[in-house]
Amino acid sequence: MSGDGDQEKFKRMSCGLELDCPASIQDALSKSTSDGYHFIVTCLIHPQYHRTIQKRVVTSKSISRTDRILTGNDWTRLIVGKLSTLQVDSEIKHVKERSEIILKQELGFASHLGLPAIMIQLHQKSNPNLAHILHNTFLNGANYQVWVTLPMVHPSKYTPLCEKNEIEDSWEWWNDLRRYCRYDKRLGLVLEMPNVGEVPSKIEMDRWVGEPIKAIIIPTYLFLTNGHNQPVLSKVHQEIIQRFLLIDVQYIIRGPLRSSSYKQYNSYIHFLGKKLYKESTVMEFVQGCEDYLQNPLQPLSEHLETMIYEVFERDQVKYVEYQKAIQRALEDIPKEITTPVIMVLGAGRGPLVQAVINASILTQRKIKVYAVEKNPFAINTLEDRVLNEWGNIVTLINEDMRTYQPPEQADILVSELLGSFGDNELSPECLDGAQRFLKKPGGISIPQSYTSYLAPFQSTKIFNEIRSNKPDDKTIETIYETPYVVHMVNYYQIADSKALFKFEHPNWDENKSNERFKTIKFLCPQNCLLTGFLGFFETVLYKDVMLSINPQTYSSNMVSWFPIIFPLQHPINVAENDIIEVSMWRSESNEKVWYEWCLESPVKGHISNPNGRSYFIKKH
Incomplete structure (x- = not known):
């Protein structure tokens, strides 16, 4: 608490400590908890337990220390299990088979312990067999998360020995694996903090922020020592942490102790939660709404509360x-x-x-x-x-x-009467009906005009939110043909938005129609995953007085409208310099108004929401 009684504003930081094989896991857990850590990451199988395999069966009776060393509550809340380094995608048959057997055993043991998460390191780009095993584990009801661990920037980008065509992208490794697993929400990502001179570019960081990142690993060797002999991170590393403050990322301290105690690292991370947290009107207003799906309002058919x-x-x-x-x-x-x-x-x-x-x-x-x-x-x-x-x-x-x-x-x-997409709460229809009692000429409408904007985005978080919240009376097709209003946090906007539909008032054209059609194109700046399109609007209230939720012209601190999203049923891999092209319709009948959308490029899709079959705005 500050001296004047106002509550100090900060971001709650959850921190874990990685300990490979402590002599006593009970003591390690007790010490880390007293040091302020929320969980520990440790080897699921203690290396002293050798496992013998005969005829594709593990014959060893003991595989690790007894589960009785901790309570069930401790296993399920405080322990993240590290899997053994295995080669289930090896081209050598006996190595592959042995790795498969051990991996399946460890996955089973993780279920037995009731761990909240397990961590597995990727060592190569192509992991179809690993993905096959993990996906089947999910389908068989595993309720733990699988945290895939990768460097934020692949070492090949900074290794002089690598030719340009040999440079790897960590994101591609991740994207390959999650595609095999059909973007299962139990599959998360853990990124290893890079060295000072090896940080990702801005657009690479933007793309990472759009991923389901569960934790950031911070090796102890990255900490510097300040004048008070306390561990601190460089400004570059602080900036990386600040980028992830808006999403629920945890932090894992890894490596040998380079300070007087591990408590100092944890205390410093919590200090960053205060130092880097930037309070704003918007953040205070939207708390609890992050990535939460809301149905657009139906103001003509339903009374607002x-x-x-x-x-x-x-x-x-x-x-x-x-x-x-x-x-x-x-x-x-x-x-x-x-x-x-x-x-x-x-x-x-x-x-x-x-x-x-x-x-x-x-x-x-x-x-x-x-x-x-x-x-x-x-x-x-x-x-x-x-x-x-x-x-x-x-x-x-x-x-x-x-x-x-x-x-x-x-x-x-x-x-x-404006909605998140400008015209999506039937402002054109309402104002067209009301303008008959505006003086002509000389009558003024406020607003004078509004324009909808569209942009492609990547978010498997939103993709899975839609899939996992399917009502019993709706089909998968129906829920992905429905637009949602969302305060977007865990997402990556692939390109700047572009203008779509415009409406002006008063509109004295006797042949006016509020139906619209337009096709727009975007250039993809880097490899990414297209999961849908974001909708915004700008409005001219009168002359030079404007309001906007379009990111390029956003009205600072305005919180009345969240963006609208038009999802795709199937995520699409898009390569750098590919053209993303989408067609959009605004259609109407005597009873309703609706949108239809269709991906034209990089692959041809089908028209979503034809004739407003899944979503429409009622006129009455």
């Missing part, structure tokens, strides 16, 4: 910009219009009405306000605000804006 209104209203950035736009619009209304009429469409609990009133005070313009809201329960709140805050300046209308018949025309229409 109090909690949703509260979430919207906490975003002051949005309402400050709206107020600025309304103020500028009022300044542009001719002075001969003594009392401009402003209609707030979809007033909710009144934040936009308040922004309108604030703008009128700042511009010293007398106004008349109509607050149109179809939700009868939100009207209850608006009635209270009229009575106690706004007075007769505001007239409440409990009707659907598309059918409401106003007594007079408006100089300004103000609405916040």
Whole structure:
């Protein structure tokens, strides 16, 4: 706690200690726990137990120390088991067969102990037989995680002896293995921290952040000693740790003691959780929403609840910009219009009405306000605000804006009907229906326009979240033909977003249609795994006043909207310099609006969500 009583902000850091074969695992666990470590990593099979194999059967009766040396609770919470170094993909038959038998025995023993995770090091790029064994283990019900250990940067990239065509990529080794295992969520990744001069490039690091990383191994030789004789990490290594703070990564200390005690390494990692943690409005707002799938709102067919209104209203950035736009619009209304009429469409609990009133005070313009809201329960709140805050300046209308018949025309229409993709909460349909009571010419719509954006992304975390949360009444095809709203954390955006669909208001074109179609292309900067497309939007509220969740133009600290995702049912391997091409449709009928999407390149896919069969937005 700080001196003024405010709670100190920090990132909780979970730290483990790797101990190959301690003489007493009980003592090692007790000591590491007292030093603040949350778990230890140790050999699953003690090397003193020799295993004899005859006719593909292990004949040795004892394979390791008895499980009674720890309680079941300790095994299941505090121990990560390291597997023996084995060669199940060896080209030498007897080596391969012996390795298979031992690996299967160790996997079985891990299940017997109830370990939360086991760790296995990869020693080559191609591991089809290892993947075969692991995948079958998963299918047979193994409930532990398998942590695949790899260097963050493959040594061949920094070895002078390697020719260019011999350079390996650790990510490719990982990607090969998880593809064999159908991206099983029990397969995780442990990365070994590189030396100072061998750190990954920015785009390589971006790609790692999009992977299911369970832990970062920090060898003790990477620690420096500061002026207080305490172990510290270089600025380069601190920057790497900072990149992983947003995802639930643990840290494993490995190697001989180079300080007075292992406790110092753990204390330093926890110190970094305070030093490197950057508190922000967004981080505080989205806590608990990370990579959590949400269904997009259906605001025309379902009344919003109090909690949703509260979430919207906490975003002051949005309402400050709206107020600025309304103020500028009022300044542009001719002075001969003594009392401009402003209609707030979809007033909710009144934040936009308040922004309108604030703008009128700042511009010293007398106004008349109509607050149109179809939700009868939100009207209850608006009635209270009229009575106690706004007075007769505001007239409440409990009707659907598309059918409401106003007594007079408006100089300004103000609405916040935008979803994560701009048009996905039917703002075009609603505003097209309401613009009949906007003065023509000269009437102003706020917003004036909005544009959706699309970008390819990689995230097996999101891919597995969709697969593992399948409702009983839905098919696999259905759940991957549904867009989701997600606060993305454990992902890699493969390329910058590009503009997709644009809508402008008012739209006086008598032949207007809100259906759209467009094909866009992206250049892939490095080998990666395409799992879907991210959707964003930008909106021009009025003139130069904008709001955006598009990463290139993001409105700082705005939290009202998370991105929308359009998933692919099957992840696609994409090579460096490949073209990712996608076609997107916005379609409608009398009853609904829906999106369809189709991957065109690097492989031809099928059209997802044809005729809105899996997902659509209701018009009524």
